[in-house]
Amino acid sequence: MQVHELKKPKHLKSKRRVGRGGKRGTYSGKGMKGQKSRAGKNIRPQIWDYIFRTPKLSGPTAKLGDAGQRVKKQGTIKDIYRVILNMDELNNAVKEGDIVNVDYLLKNGLVRKYKGMKPRVKLLSKGKLTKRITVERLELSKGAKEQIEKIKGTVK
Structure with missing residues (x-):
């Protein structure tokens, strides 16, 4: 027996470096094969x-x-927030000779602002209008326009 043939005592032997990392033995907790076990896995x-x-x-x-x-x-908020008013509701709120526009309707509480924006208002012909008014910058149905013009009101 020669010096190079001597074995180290067990407590001085270095451990096997298998897998490296994970503290889980041979495969470091990665299992065996597959994309997840490879380096630089990108899933x-x-x-x-x-x-x-x-x-x-x-x-x-x-x-x-x-x-x-x-x-x-989808539609903008302006398209979403549209108010429909009928003639009978309008007839109860207006006086003879009033100029009706969005500001007038806001002031009289017929419509409200939505997120600080004025609504788009459309007048429909349901009900009867008995007072002569001037309508400005509002959308109108055909019947509503006819009703307003029939009692000598104006549409601008």
Whole structure:
């Protein structure tokens, strides 16, 4: 027996460096084969599946490609907040010779602002109008316009 053939005592031997990291033995907690066990694993989050499935409201974005063009843009707040007034409601609130516009309706409490914005108001012909008025910058149905002109009111 020679010096190079001598074995170290067990307590002086260095441990086997297998796997490195994870403190879980041979494969470091990564299992055996597959994408997740490789270095630099790059697996997208599962929530992306749901993100790609939902239609977007605006144009395309860098990551989503044409997913953004599946649904057209919805209407603006101006389109959403539209108030419909009938002639009988208007008849109860106005006096003879009044000039009716959005500001007048806001002042008399027939309509309200929405998020600080004035609403779009449309007059319909339900009910009867008995007072002569002037209507400015309001949308009118055909019947409502006829009613106003019939009692010698004006539409601007």
